[in-house]
Amino acid sequence: MITVETKQQFIHLVGSENYDDSKVGRLVYSYDATPQFQSMPDAVIAPRNTEEVAEIVKICNKNHIPIVPRGSGTNLCAGTCPTEGGLVLLFKHMNQILEIDEENLTVTVQPGVITLDMIHAVEEKGLFYPPDPSSMKISTIGGNINENSGGLRGLKYGVTRDYVIALEAVMPNGDIIRTGGKLAKDVAGYDLTRLFVGSEGTLCIITEATLKLVPMPETKKTILALYQDLEAAARSVSKIISNKIIPTTLEFLDQPTLQVVEDFVKIGLPTNVKAVLLIEQDGPQEVVDRDIQKIAQVCTSEQAVSVQVAESEEQADALRTARRSALSALARLKPTTILEDATVPRSEIAKMVTAINDIAEQYNVKICTFGHAGDGNLHPTCPTDSRDHDEIERVEQAFAAIFEKAIELGGTITGEHGVGEMKAPYLELKLGKEGIAAMKTLKQAFDPNNIMNPGKIFAKDERKRVVVTT
Amino acid sequence: MITVETKQQFIHLVGSENYDDSKVGRLVYSYDATPQFQSMPDAVIAPRNTEEVAEIVKICNKNHIPIVPRGSGTNLCAGTCPTEGGLVLLFKHMNQILEIDEENLTVTVQPGVITLDMIHAVEEKGLFYPPDPSSMKISTIGGNINENSGGLRGLKYGVTRDYVIALEAVMPNGDIIRTGGKLAKDVAGYDLTRLFVGSEGTLCIITEATLKLVPMPETKKTILALYQDLEAAARSVSKIISNKIIPTTLEFLDQPTLQVVEDFVKIGLPTNVKAVLLIEQDGPQEVVDRDIQKIAQVCTSEQAVSVQVAESEEQADALRTARRSALSALARLKPTTILEDATVPRSEIAKMVTAINDIAEQYNVKICTFGHAGDGNLHPTCPTDSRDHDEIERVEQAFAAIFEKAIELGGTITGEHGVGEMKAPYLELKLGKEGIAAMKTLKQAFDPNNIMNPGKIFAKDERKRVVVTT
Numbered sequence: 001m002i003t004v005e006t007k008q009q010f011i012h013l014v015g016s017e018n019y020d021d022s023k024v025g026r027l028v029y030s031y032d033a034t035p036q037f038q039s040m041p042d043a044v045i046a047p048r049n050t051e052e053v054a055e056i057v058k059i060c061n062k063n064h065i066p067i068v069p070r071g072s073g074t075n076l077c078a079g080t081c082p083t084e085g086g087l088v089l090l091f092k093h094m095n096q097i098l099e100i101d102e103e104n105l106t107v108t109v110q111p112g113v114i115t116l117d118m119i120h121a122v123e124e125k126g127l128f129y130p131p132d133p134s135s136m137k138i139s140t141i142g143g144n145i146n147e148n149s150g151g152l153r154g155l156k157y158g159v160t161r162d163y164v165i166a167l168e169a170v171m172p173n174g175d176i177i178r179t180g181g182k183l184a185k186d187v188a189g190y191d192l193t194r195l196f197v198g199s200e201g202t203l204c205i206i207t208e209a210t211l212k213l214v215p216m217p218e219t220k221k222t223i224l225a226l227y228q229d230l231e232a233a234a235r236s237v238s239k240i241i242s243n244k245i246i247p248t249t250l251e252f253l254d255q256p257t258l259q260v261v262e263d264f265v266k267i268g269l270p271t272n273v274k275a276v277l278l279i280e281q282d283g284p285q286e287v288v289d290r291d292i293q294k295i296a297q298v299c300t301s302e303q304a305v306s307v308q309v310a311e312s313e314e315q316a317d318a319l320r321t322a323r324r325s326a327l328s329a330l331a332r333l334k335p336t337t338i339l340e341d342a343t344v345p346r347s348e349i350a351k352m353v354t355a356i357n358d359i360a361e362q363y364n365v366k367i368c369t370f371g372h373a374g375d376g377n378l379h380p381t382c383p384t385d386s387r388d389h390d391e392i393e394r395v396e397q398a399f400a401a402i403f404e405k406a407i408e409l410g411g412t413i414t415g416e417h418g419v420g421e422m423k424a425p426y427l428e429l430k431l432g433k434e435g436i437a438a439m440k441t442l443k444q445a446f447d448p449n450n451i452m453n454p455g456k457i458f459a460k461d462e463r464k465r466v467v468v469t470t
Numbered sequence: 471m472i473t474v475e476t477k478q479q480f481i482h483l484v485g486s487e488n489y490d491d492s493k494v495g496r497l498v499y500s501y502d503a504t505p506q507f508q509s510m511p512d513a514v515i516a517p518r519n520t521e522e523v524a525e526i527v528k529i530c531n532k533n534h535i536p537i538v539p540r541g542s543g544t545n546l547c548a549g550t551c552p553t554e555g556g557l558v559l560l561f562k563h564m565n566q567i568l569e570i571d572e573e574n575l576t577v578t579v580q581p582g583v584i585t586l587d588m589i590h591a592v593e594e595k596g597l598f599y600p601p602d603p604s605s606m607k608i609s610t611i612g613g614n615i616n617e618n619s620g621g622l623r624g625l626k627y628g629v630t631r632d633y634v635i636a637l638e639a640v641m642p643n644g645d646i647i648r649t650g651g652k653l654a655k656d657v658a659g660y661d662l663t664r665l666f667v668g669s670e671g672t673l674c675i676i677t678e679a680t681l682k683l684v685p686m687p688e689t690k691k692t693i694l695a696l697y698q699d700l701e702a703a704a705r706s707v708s709k710i711i712s713n714k715i716i717p718t719t720l721e722f723l724d725q726p727t728l729q730v731v732e733d734f735v736k737i738g739l740p741t742n743v744k745a746v747l748l749i750e751q752d753g754p755q756e757v758v759d760r761d762i763q764k765i766a767q768v769c770t771s772e773q774a775v776s777v778q779v780a781e782s783e784e785q786a787d788a789l790r791t792a793r794r795s796a797l798s799a800l801a802r803l804k805p806t807t808i809l810e811d812a813t814v815p816r817s818e819i820a821k822m823v824t825a826i827n828d829i830a831e832q833y834n835v836k837i838c839t840f841g842h843a844g845d846g847n848l849h850p851t852c853p854t855d856s857r858d859h860d861e862i863e864r865v866e867q868a869f870a871a872i873f874e875k876a877i878e879l880g881g882t883i884t885g886e887h888g889v890g891e892m893k894a895p896y897l898e899l900k901l902g903k904e905g906i907a908a909m910k911t912l913k914q915a916f917d918p919n920n921i922m923n924p925g926k927i928f929a930k931d932e933r934k935r936v937v938v939t940t
Contacts, residue, residue: 181880188882190669
């Protein structure tokens with residue numbers, strides 16, 4: 001609850017044009033890209049600078065008002081759903097690229113910058129920011145940092161965490177701190193930079209970030225390998241890597257996903273095969289040529305029925321775009337689309353794909369699987385209907401079984417989407433009671449009043465993730 | 471203080487052969503590789519497995535006994551000096567390579583494994599563990615993790631933190647937790663893995679680690695570039711990188727260091743130049759050839775007086791070994807050697823090198839400078855004598871001035887050595903009061919009884935680092 005007096009403090013601080021507690025204004029920010037989760041905030045606020053963020057946090061801390069920092073809300077874990085009400089904090093005024101430093105290979109940004117806009121800006125200088133979450137056309141860098149977003153190039157280049165080298169953050173007590181620097185090495189105290197990356201807005205509010213860049217790869221090539229045997233495709237994944245080739249991208253799509261994507265993008269994808277691997281390598285020309293040739297050999301030796309190198313950058317780009325559109329394509333099938341990101345060591349990909357199909361059959365639900373196979377990061381996706389309570393119950397059981405299997409294979413419940421509200425009930429599967437206790441200790445120490453995105457990461461109860469909250 | 475009863479509990483747990491509170495036994499572990507710091511522990515203990523570590527921690531937590539986990543004690547920040555007494559915990563029984571996983575490209579080790587032994591073991595499988603601290607012949611992986619060690623290959627490959635993907639750790643309350651996994655991606659809660667890397671034994675005791683490996687580079691080449699102008703050498707460093715070449719190694723040695731190293735290794739290093747850059751590139755043959763050629767062009771265009779490619783792997787190895795021996799060579803000059811690791815953005819290297827020379831002159835002390843120039847990570851080193859109180863006073867002032875300059879240039883007080891006891895009084899320079907407060911909050915939450923390596927990272931008072939403690 002925000003009192004009239006507190007509301008006046010907020011308006012005095014940011015101006016009435018940047019504070020909205022109208023029903024319509026709040027409704028828009030009552031949910032994010034995650035199906036099935038909705039909760040009304042008390043107000044929406046858009047600070048103009050770090051100092052305003054700090055003042056907002058102080059007021060919230062004093063009055064125990066929850067704050068939910070939000071970029072574009074493209075996360076898939078209900079990470080920006082205002083679960084316990086309070087303020088949704090927008091970065092629409094803090095959306096500048098502050099500097100591209102070509103000597104130190106860094107870019108410094110405010111959290112509200114759109115990921116792809118920043119990628120384009122650095123590419124103009126011949127530099128490269130590798131993390132490329134599928135939502136990058138609309139996602140913000142601030143959101144990427146809060147969720148430690150992955151993407152298609154994670155296999156070779158790592159994830160958002162691997163590129164964040166300095167942060168400015170507002171702590172729950174309103175302190176403004178700076179971590180790291182434009183530094184290749186820095187061990188001055190605890191690594192708060194990496195701790196804050198992926199902390200889902202539950203520890204602090206990030207107000208500025210410096211990201212590491214790398215030189216733009218000289219060239220790239222794309223292969224499409226087709227399989228009539230799911231396991232053969234999965235085996236190819238680990239065989240490529242155990243042959244000591246690390247491709248930029250090593251994506252997997254099963255037949256049901258292929259069909260849906262082709263129906264959506266209509267670029268002539270094969271739909272009569274059981275699985276495809278979309279593989280990309282970048283780097284110097286000679287290396288790319290050699291790796292692509294070796295990759296093709298591995299795929300062929302593992303019974304790929306066809307191995308094709310994209311003939312042009314346009315064709316390659318069409319394939320990449322098709323892959324990126326998998327979620328949008330699947331979302332057309334049914335009113336509700338539940339996309340997961342169970343992740344396993346890559347040696348276990350074949351077992352995991354088989355297990356997902358078995359589980360889908362056992363619970364009589366449709367699950368399409370695609371994902372970053374090179375990272376062991378699969379996206380089993382279920383087109384369903386939240387109004388069909390019987391089916392939803394089975395979907396829930398199926399996903400619980402998938403998470404359990406992932407853990408059994410040495411994996412995790414979330415590879416790149418985060419825990420948020422959605423996966424909180426499953427976190428103990430991965431961490432055990434002691435692991436959760438260690439993380440709670442940390443959260444409580446930083447944020448004793450639990451104002452920072454409350455209701456995320458830590459489950460209040462055993463409630464499962466698929467719930468109808470309307 | 472350890473009571474007779476508590477001592478009996480320890481002996482009952484680990485056996486009398488693994489518990490030593492004799493004066494001689496304690497004296498050996500009263501100091502580490504850092505000059506000027508010494509403090510007697512109450513006893514030395516060598517557990518045989520994780521469960522014993524957990525039991526030891528529980529006893530210590532109950533009785534408020536400090537624990538100092540120690541590998542080979544090669545750190546340079548007094549990180550393993552038992553500042554407040556208590557137990558020094560050795561890993562001599564926990565020194566096994568548990569698994570090399572060629573499919574997932576990982577190695578799993580106990581903390582007591584010698585770094586170079588592990589590097590050799592994985593290289594036999596055609597795999598590569600890049601972090602290579604100069605002490606790697608004797609340092610342990612556990613020590614490397616606690617200090618987030620760097621090395622010569624950090625520029626291209628990053629530091630220890632970038633390779634640790636899973637940990638088993640004993641928390642201050644005795645809980646055994648597991649973080650991460652053999653996973654390229656994992657966002658299940660806070661990133662405790664990276665938080666614990668570099669936490670200097672102040673948050674937990676690491677009892678097992680899984681490290682990421684990469685394929686062994688195909689080949690490598692080494693260049694030695696000589697300069698009669700310090701700043702030209704420094705300028706070459708940032709020009710190479712802004713030309714979008716990231717060498718594996720980009721080391722700098724000034725004339726005084728060169729002279730001392732040549733006196734020590736006698737391999738015919740040039741001693742009549744002002745500075746050398748030792749540059750290495752690895753990767754596929756064509757890329758290495760091309761990059762080395764481009765690097766040579768940059769060095770020549772920046773007035774290098776000579777640019778030579780090592781003619782054989784033996785010659786290259788001799789150069790690398792010479793560079794690695796810089797500290798040992800410098801240590802022969804005077805009874806006390808103080809080596810620092812002030813680090814700046816690489817664009818500021820020229821300014822920093824000039825400032826170090828000016829400061830040395832101003833305070834009338836000898837400072838030799840070498841280091842990982844590509845990382846902006848310099849090692850200004852002062853051969854001195856702790857018995858000469860007047861000189862030591864000036865040395866202290868000079869290093870304080872160096873740290874201040876590094877911070878002014880956007881740098882840090884420590885790039886790879888850690889804070890420990892030695893650099894604790896300077897940490898606030900980098901972090902500010904608010905940054906220190908955030909880190910203290912974290913420490914107190916995890917370790918309310920302050921048993922985990924107390925006296926490290928956080929300064930008790932304003933006491934400066936150069937103190938005679940004998």
